[in-house]
Amino acid sequence: MFIISLTYKTSLEDVERFIPEHNIFLDQQYNAGHFIAYGRKEPRTGGIILSNAGSKDKVEEIIRRDPFYIHQVADYEIIEFIPSKYNEHFKFFITNS
Template sequence: MFIISLTYKTSLENVERFIPEHNDFLDQHYTAGNFIASGRKEPRTGGIILANAVSKNEVEEIIRKDPFYIHQVADYEIIEFIPSKYNEHFNFFIKNS
């Protein structure tokens, strides 16, 4: 499992221009089963995506297709973690990791 931390590197006005495309990107990866949860940071300096992927390389490939990445709106930090405790409702994601 991976935490993808996005940090905006441009104005919020510029970020807003790409939100519809970014949301389409997110929807595509929710449908594919790659993303579990996502949302913006508070204060609004970026966002977080919780991803279920086989490898960091797979996550990097996915990110390269994000409009925020393509248009250089955000920097990305990828943190891999191995869940050792989790809510039973997340069992599906953990067992398929």
């Protein structure tokens, strides 16, 4: 499992220009089963993606397709973790990653 933390490195005005493309990217990865959840940080300084893409290399490959990455409006931090305790409803994401 991975937490992908995005931090904007440009103005919100610049970020806003790429939101529609970024949302399409997020939906594609969600539908492909690589992303479990995503949303923006509060205050609005970036976003968080929860991923079960299988490997850090796979996460890095996926990120390179993100319009935010392509247009250099966000920095990415990838944090790998191994869930040791989780809600039973979440088990599907752990055993199918």
